[in-house]
Amino acid sequence: MKIGQTLNHLSNNFMLCMDTSTSDLTVAVLQNDQCLKEIRVKAERSHSIQLIPCIQKLLSDVDLKMRDLNCIAAGQGPGSYTGVRIAVTVAKTLAWTLHIPLFGVSSLEGLSYGINREMKLNELGSNGLDNWIIPILNARRGQVYTALYEFKENGHENRLPDGIRLMETWVQQIHEYLESQSSSKQITFVGDVEQFKAEISRLEQVSGQKMNCYEKHMNAYDIGLLAFKQRDRSKIKEPHHFIPNYTQLAEAEKNL
Amino acid sequence: MNQASSFRFHALSEKDTKRLAHEIAKNVQAGNVITLDGDLGAGKTTFSQAFAKEIGITEIVNSPTFVLIKEYQGQELPLYHMDVYRLSIEEADELGLDEYFYGNGVCLVEWSSKITELLPEHRLELYITHLGDQERNFEITPKGDIYIQWCEKLKNSGVIS
Structure with missing residues (x-):
C-alpha cells in the first residue's frame, strides 16, 4: 500500500465517509474539509441492504468513481451493534480493495x-x-x-x-x-x-x-471532518484489524 | 417478579406440537421472546417451523445453527429465529442480541440455556423432552406477567395443564 504517497497528496483528495451506528444511515464525500454531498436515510434495520446503493448514488451524484477516492472514514461505534458492523465491514473492504487509507472515528465523537x-x-x-x-x-x-x-x-x-x-x-x-x-x-x-x-x-x-x-441525527460529514483533522499517518487503520468498537465487553469484564 | 411456575403440554404427535404453536402464536406481539431448549432432536426446530407458519411466514424455515440468526417477515411481525448453540457468552454479547429481543419482532431462541444471562428477564420458556417417535413433553415456564397471562389463558381453555 502506498500510504505515504497517498497522504502527501491528501490535501487535494476525496474522502468517502460513512456511519451506520444509529437507526440512520449516512454517507458523504468530502474534498479536503468541504462536503461535496451527503446522503442520510432512515434505515432502521436495513443498513446492510441500503449502504452500497447509497454510496453508489452519492458517488454518481458528484460524478466520481470508486477509483477516484483517496481515503475512507467510518464511524466505528459505539452504537447499534447490528448497524455499526455494516459500515465497518464496507469501509474496510473498500479501503483494502482500493489500496487507500482507512480512518476510524468514534461515532459518539x-x-x-x-x-x-x-x-x-x-x-x-x-x-x-x-x-x-x-x-x-x-x-x-x-x-x-x-x-x-x-x-x-x-x-x-x-x-x-x-x-x-x-x-x-x-x-x-x-x-x-x-x-x-x-x-x-x-x-x-x-x-x-x-x-x-x-x-x-x-x-x-x-x-x-x-x-x-x-435530538440530532448523525452526519457522515462530521465523521469525515474528524478524520480530516486526524489525518496523520499514525491514525490510519490497517483494514484487516479494523473492527467495531462495541464497548459492551469492557463493561462486562468490569463487572467480573 | 412473580414466582415462575411451570405448565405442561403433552404432544402425542407432530399435529399436537403444531396445535401448541398455533395457540401460542395467537398471542404474540413485537418484543416477545420465546426460548426453546431440549436435547438434540427434541423438536425445537419443528416447533419453530410450526410457529413461523402460524404467524404467516411462507418461506422455508430451517435451523439457523450455522448462520446464528435468521430474519423472516411474517404477516404482521418479523420473526427473529436464533440458534445460539455454538456461541460463547462473549460472542453472543458481541452480537448485540438486545436489538432483537427489544426490537420490532418476535424472537425464537433455540438452545437459550447457553446464554441465559443475556436473555431478557421476561420471556416464555419451552423445554421439550423426547418421549418416543412423535411424542413430546413441553414444559412451559412463563417469566413475567404477560407470559403468565398467556399460560393462564391456555390453561383455562384446556390446552395446557
Whole structure:
C-alpha cells in the first residue's frame, strides 16, 4: 500500500465517509474539509441492504468513481451493534480493495462534533462557556452508549471515554464531575434525548442548571471532518484489524 | 417478579406440537421472546417451523445453527429465529442480541440455556423432552406477567395443564 504517497497528496483528495451506528444511515464525500454531498436515510434495520446503493448514488451524484477516492472514514461505534458492523465491514473492504487509507472515528465523537458545529452556526447555547457535550444513544435496558466531550474555542477533548452506561447512574456521575470543576460549564445532551428526558431533568434539578438538549441525527460529514483533522499517518487503520468498537465487553469484564 | 411456575403440554404427535404453536402464536406481539431448549432432536426446530407458519411466514424455515440468526417477515411481525448453540457468552454479547429481543419482532431462541444471562428477564420458556417417535413433553415456564397471562389463558381453555 502506498500510504505515504497517498497522504502527501491528501490535501487535494476525496474522502468517502460513512456511519451506520444509529437507526440512520449516512454517507458523504468530502474534498479536503468541504462536503461535496451527503446522503442520510432512515434505515432502521436495513443498513446492510441500503449502504452500497447509497454510496453508489452519492458517488454518481458528484460524478466520481470508486477509483477516484483517496481515503475512507467510518464511524466505528459505539452504537447499534447490528448497524455499526455494516459500515465497518464496507469501509474496510473498500479501503483494502482500493489500496487507500482507512480512518476510524468514534461515532459518539462525530455526533458531538456535529452538534457543536450546528450550535456555533446557529448561535445556540451560552456564549463563552466551555461546552460539555454528552452524546446519548439508547442501548436498551436503561443503558446508553455515551461519553463526555469538552468543546472549547480552540478545539475539543474527550473527558470521559466512550462506553455503555446505565443512564440513571451516568447523570449522577456527570453531576459529581461537574461539581469537581473550578469553572462553570454548559452541558449539552445530543442524540436520543427524548427517551431519557426524565434522567436529564433530574440532573437539571440536582445541578440547578438548564441542559441543552438536541435530538440530532448523525452526519457522515462530521465523521469525515474528524478524520480530516486526524489525518496523520499514525491514525490510519490497517483494514484487516479494523473492527467495531462495541464497548459492551469492557463493561462486562468490569463487572467480573 | 412473580414466582415462575411451570405448565405442561403433552404432544402425542407432530399435529399436537403444531396445535401448541398455533395457540401460542395467537398471542404474540413485537418484543416477545420465546426460548426453546431440549436435547438434540427434541423438536425445537419443528416447533419453530410450526410457529413461523402460524404467524404467516411462507418461506422455508430451517435451523439457523450455522448462520446464528435468521430474519423472516411474517404477516404482521418479523420473526427473529436464533440458534445460539455454538456461541460463547462473549460472542453472543458481541452480537448485540438486545436489538432483537427489544426490537420490532418476535424472537425464537433455540438452545437459550447457553446464554441465559443475556436473555431478557421476561420471556416464555419451552423445554421439550423426547418421549418416543412423535411424542413430546413441553414444559412451559412463563417469566413475567404477560407470559403468565398467556399460560393462564391456555390453561383455562384446556390446552395446557
